[in-house]
Amino acid sequence: MRKVAIIGIGQVPVREHWGKSLRELAVDALWQALEDANRNEIDGLVVGNMLSGTLSEQEHLGALIADFAGFPGVEAVKVEGACASGAAAFRQGLLAVASGQKNCVAVVGVEKLTERSGWHTTSALATAADADFETSVGLTFVALNALVKQRFMYEHQVSKEQFAYFPMLAHQNAVHNPQAMFRKPITIEQYLKAKMIAEPINLLDSSPIADGAAAVILVPWDDVGKNSQAIEVLACEVGTDTIALHDRQEMLQMKGIEISAQRAFATAGITPQDISFFEPHDAFSIMTVLSLQASGFMSAIEALNHARNGYFTIDGTLPICTMGGLKGRGHPVGATGVYQIVEAVLQLRGAAPKAIQVKNPRYGLTQNVGGTGATVVTTILRRKD
Amino acid sequence: MRKVAIIGIGQVPVREHWGKSLRELAVDALWQALEDANRNEIDGLVVGNMLSGTLSEQEHLGALIADFAGFPGVEAVKVEGACASGAAAFRQGLLAVASGQKNCVAVVGVEKLTERSGWHTTSALATAADADFETSVGLTFVALNALVKQRFMYEHQVSKEQFAYFPMLAHQNAVHNPQAMFRKPITIEQYLKAKMIAEPINLLDSSPIADGAAAVILVPWDDVGKNSQAIEVLACEVGTDTIALHDRQEMLQMKGIEISAQRAFATAGITPQDISFFEPHDAFSIMTVLSLQASGFMSAIEALNHARNGYFTIDGTLPICTMGGLKGRGHPVGATGVYQIVEAVLQLRGAAPKAIQVKNPRYGLTQNVGGTGATVVTTILRRKD
Numbered sequence: 001m002r003k004v005a006i007i008g009i010g011q012v013p014v015r016e017h018w019g020k021s022l023r024e025l026a027v028d029a030l031w032q033a034l035e036d037a038n039r040n041e042i043d044g045l046v047v048g049n050m051l052s053g054t055l056s057e058q059e060h061l062g063a064l065i066a067d068f069a070g071f072p073g074v075e076a077v078k079v080e081g082a083c084a085s086g087a088a089a090f091r092q093g094l095l096a097v098a099s100g101q102k103n104c105v106a107v108v109g110v111e112k113l114t115e116r117s118g119w120h121t122t123s124a125l126a127t128a129a130d131a132d133f134e135t136s137v138g139l140t141f142v143a144l145n146a147l148v149k150q151r152f153m154y155e156h157q158v159s160k161e162q163f164a165y166f167p168m169l170a171h172q173n174a175v176h177n178p179q180a181m182f183r184k185p186i187t188i189e190q191y192l193k194a195k196m197i198a199e200p201i202n203l204l205d206s207s208p209i210a211d212g213a214a215a216v217i218l219v220p221w222d223d224v225g226k227n228s229q230a231i232e233v234l235a236c237e238v239g240t241d242t243i244a245l246h247d248r249q250e251m252l253q254m255k256g257i258e259i260s261a262q263r264a265f266a267t268a269g270i271t272p273q274d275i276s277f278f279e280p281h282d283a284f285s286i287m288t289v290l291s292l293q294a295s296g297f298m299s300a301i302e303a304l305n306h307a308r309n310g311y312f313t314i315d316g317t318l319p320i321c322t323m324g325g326l327k328g329r330g331h332p333v334g335a336t337g338v339y340q341i342v343e344a345v346l347q348l349r350g351a352a353p354k355a356i357q358v359k360n361p362r363y364g365l366t367q368n369v370g371g372t373g374a375t376v377v378t379t380i381l382r383r384k385d
Numbered sequence: 386m387r388k389v390a391i392i393g394i395g396q397v398p399v400r401e402h403w404g405k406s407l408r409e410l411a412v413d414a415l416w417q418a419l420e421d422a423n424r425n426e427i428d429g430l431v432v433g434n435m436l437s438g439t440l441s442e443q444e445h446l447g448a449l450i451a452d453f454a455g456f457p458g459v460e461a462v463k464v465e466g467a468c469a470s471g472a473a474a475f476r477q478g479l480l481a482v483a484s485g486q487k488n489c490v491a492v493v494g495v496e497k498l499t500e501r502s503g504w505h506t507t508s509a510l511a512t513a514a515d516a517d518f519e520t521s522v523g524l525t526f527v528a529l530n531a532l533v534k535q536r537f538m539y540e541h542q543v544s545k546e547q548f549a550y551f552p553m554l555a556h557q558n559a560v561h562n563p564q565a566m567f568r569k570p571i572t573i574e575q576y577l578k579a580k581m582i583a584e585p586i587n588l589l590d591s592s593p594i595a596d597g598a599a600a601v602i603l604v605p606w607d608d609v610g611k612n613s614q615a616i617e618v619l620a621c622e623v624g625t626d627t628i629a630l631h632d633r634q635e636m637l638q639m640k641g642i643e644i645s646a647q648r649a650f651a652t653a654g655i656t657p658q659d660i661s662f663f664e665p666h667d668a669f670s671i672m673t674v675l676s677l678q679a680s681g682f683m684s685a686i687e688a689l690n691h692a693r694n695g696y697f698t699i700d701g702t703l704p705i706c707t708m709g710g711l712k713g714r715g716h717p718v719g720a721t722g723v724y725q726i727v728e729a730v731l732q733l734r735g736a737a738p739k740a741i742q743v744k745n746p747r748y749g750l751t752q753n754v755g756g757t758g759a760t761v762v763t764t765i766l767r768r769k770d
Contacts (some may be wrong), residue, residue, distance in 0.1 A: 001485055018714035021517060053439050060467040061623040063759040073644050075623040077473045082445040088462045092477055100386055100485030131443035132406060220442040238460040240448040247452070259458050374448040
């Protein structure tokens with residue numbers, strides 16, 4: 001296996017992109033990444049997407065985007081792993097380069113969720129859950145996360161208010177990220193008054209439906225030369241769990257996250273204490289809390305307590321959601337995992353907007369979660385020494 | 386890159402499986418393959434599927450099937466490349482083992498097309514085409530192939546009758562394959578009287594909508610030992626082309642097939658003359674003709690002529706559709722590419738039903754095509770010496 005580097009990144013602002021098609025969003029991000037990498041050819045393309053078949057009546061995104069980007073003929077494929085589709089695609093792109101099969105692979109995550117009405121989108125997102133045993137009885141994707149949060153609040157006897165600090169933190173960072181969807185801070189008062197979506201998850205606990213595309217260019221580390229912008233992919237590992245919550249022995253354990261994180265730390269040869277910043281999959285605030293625990297950073301209760309004492313801010317011990325996270329940047333599902341990696345590269349290059357640049361980071365960890373923890377991809381990146 | 390072997394195969398009969406769910410079909414095939422391989426563990430799963438999100442309201446098949454098969458935690462992902470999803474998944478599974486990342490990967494192709502009404506299925510299949518420029522103006526997937534066939538008949542001045550021999554051949558072989566959907570021969574009279582679907586493609590030119598699942602187990606060649614059933618994966622290469630037909634310079638060239646086949650022959654270090662049998666993607670008879678040409682076997686006109694002179698029969702020079710092909714076995718789209726590989730393994734093991742066993746085959750070639758030639762995966766397998 002060869003060492004692999006990310007030498008180019010691209011992203012379109014996360015928005016409701018009424019004026020751009022799926023393929024335009026994807027190619028905008030891809031071309032930005034190629035320009036950033038100073039390359040004009042690729043020999044492979046992996047696309048991460050979850051819902052284009054359902055919402056845009058368009059499957060077959062590998063060939064579609066390869067052609068529209070100007071690379072017809074190139075090997076191209078789509079990868080899907082629910083909300084973890086973006087990082088799952090990154091994993092396949094990484095394998096192609098690490099194995100020696102390909103020398104310059106583009107990974108593009110793209111999603112256009114505003115193509116149809118809200119009802120359609122909610123139904124489509126529920127295909128991440130178990131259709132026969134969860135969706136069929138009326139559970140939406142938010143409802144499943146609400147069940148987990150309900151259980152957590154009961155077991156640990158914590159209040160709704162304690163979760164407020166995670167979305168507040170995410171919005172606070174998103175203010176400074178021009179690519180983010182929500183660039184304004186929120187207050188605890190707003191959080192406590194926010195409309196309930198699925199008790200106990202309210203609107204400000206939830207990441208927004210959005211459109212977006214992000215891309216990275218992967219090459220063998222040996223081809224990097226003197227490129228000071230190159231970032232090393234130290235590990236990218238996948239873990240899974242049952243999709244249906246009722247099949248899990250312990251609903252709050254998040255085994256998929258544990259497996260993925262443990263594999264990633266083992267591959268990278270480092271520990272959670274070495275991580276300079278963490279991009280969790282904060283689709284709902286409860287997921288951030290459980291991820292911090294299952295990834296080995298701290299207990300869930302410590303996570304809740306740390307959220308209000310500055311531990312997770314940009315100059316804190318473990319900065320999280322540094323560019324706004326899913327809550328502040330937005331969550332275009334199949335693109336999210338690639339946005340996280342693009343943002344981590346910006347941090348490691350020292351190229352993040354000044355107010356949200358983590359000080360001298362060395363290792364960045366991103367975690368993309370599909371379903372309620374059923375597919376998890378943990379990626380560890382390292383700055384060039 | 387390590388050499389890779391297929392040590393286990395499984396398939397469910399291609400049928401309208403009203404009594405089995407998507408996950409049941411997949412796991413039936415997977416367990417058969419594991420039993421055949423004499424293994425009870427895997428360290429990776431790649432699922433090929435095109436339409437479960439649209440037709441079964443179920444995405445996230447990687448985690449779903451890993452769990453249902455009894456392997457929660459294992460790395461799992463879904464791969465999509467329209468009708469080539471099955472072989473595209475095989476390609477990713479191959480990379481995982483060849484790279485040294487995984488030591489026993491299951492690849493499962495699964496599709497359940499009869500979940501919804503015919504209208505829904507036709508719409509869903511059209512997501513393989515270009516939604517903005519083809520489907521939006523009313524073109525179905527059959528209509529796109531009809532345009533190609535129309536053009537071919539005009540350019541080469543050939544009659545409809547000349548295409549009849551391909552489906553006749555496929556059905557003739559399917560008679561002997563217990564997994565096939567249509568186990569009865571068809572006559573030229575039936576073909577000429579068959580209902581027109583999209584002029585000039587009639588019902589007997591078209592592969593049927595069906596449900597099915599097929600699976601293979603991949604391990605490093607060095608682990609094979611004395612297993613005489615192991616088959617070597619000599620090459621598996623992907624080529625792409627524009628999805629939209631109007632974007633192609635030459636509609637009958639099938640560049641995606643050319644690229645994929647040329648890459649596969651180069652990787653394998655052999656030529657078309659070395660191939661013992663060919664499993665083409667005969668979704669429509671015109672595709673068989675164009676594939677034989679684009680893969681380097683012969684000109685399209687030679688292909689048409691050979692179809693009636695016995696060249697392609699089991700004891701002919703180049704047997705094709707040996708188990709019935711897509712036309713006779715059936716075409717559960719995301720599963721088809723894996724069925725082709727399973728059938729090629731049976732041939733190379735000498736384990737095909739007697740009447741359709743190719744005599745002493747050495748190299749088998751399978752070709753899985755997505756869209757009207759936009760994603761093509763060509764695989765070359767070799768019998769152990």
